[in-house]
Amino acid sequence: MSDPTETKKSSSLWRALRSSSARYSLLTLLGGGFIAGIIFWGGFNTAMEATNKMEFCIGCHEMKDNVYQEYKKTIHYSNRTGVRAVCSDCHVPKDWIHKMQRKIQAIGEVWGKLTGTIDTREKFQAKRMELAKHEWARMKGSDSRECRNCHSFEGMNLEIQDKSAKKKHAQAAMPGSGKTCIDCHKGIAHELPEGASEKD
Structure with a gap:
């Protein structure tokens, strides 16, 4: 027991x-x-x-042969100061939440690549206006947030700008103006789609 x-x-x-x-x-x-x-x-x-590196962005011929070639002719690529804005500087927000939203949006762009909707120069040009309008709307909706990562009204010297730029920047800087960078600066890093103007 x-x-x-x-x-x-x-x-x-x-x-x-x-x-x-x-x-x-x-x-x-x-x-x-x-x-x-x-x-x-x-x-x-x-x-x-x-996925924010230039090498990734131009890894497909759709970008390398089209918009990249245009971008290389602009002041964002080569300028007297040696400061270069790469694709993600303009097309991907810096803060985490907006960056993730943009990356999710970009899945649709990858889908376009996989399905071949822009795999030739002709197809790319035919779809270019639609693609540009999507990007312009995104930039307008964010008050040109990515432009403002480098450019600000406070940092501008209006006195050395030409008369038209000085007037437009002064107006745009006023609270409630509803104006943002992309309203006047379409086509600054890439050619405008055929038939488009900076006012579109």
Whole structure:
């Protein structure tokens, strides 16, 4: 016959071990999850940044042979100061939430690439106005946020601008004007689609 005191001690010891084991399992699980989260987040951000590089953007001939060639002739590509705006500077927001929204939108553009809707110069030119209007609307909707990452009314010296630019920038800078960079600066880094004007 077993000793009730021994059984009680043994049961107590087993509960303590189980409790201790559960505690260690939970700590191991939390620690492992934390480390996995850091690895996932680091990998995710590295992938996001890789898709912001010029090499990625012009990796397909649709971009390299069309808009990239136009961009290389602009002041955003080559200028006296040596400051170059790359594709993502104008087309991808800097803050995380808007960047993720833009990346999700870009899935539609990748779909266009995969389905061949712009895989020749002729197809690209035929769709160019539609693509441009989408981008102009996005920029208008964000108050030209990406332009303002580099350009600001406060940083402008209106006194050395020509008369027309000085007047338009002064008006646009007024609160409630409803004007934003893209209203007047369509075609600044890429050619305007055929039949379009900066007023479109």
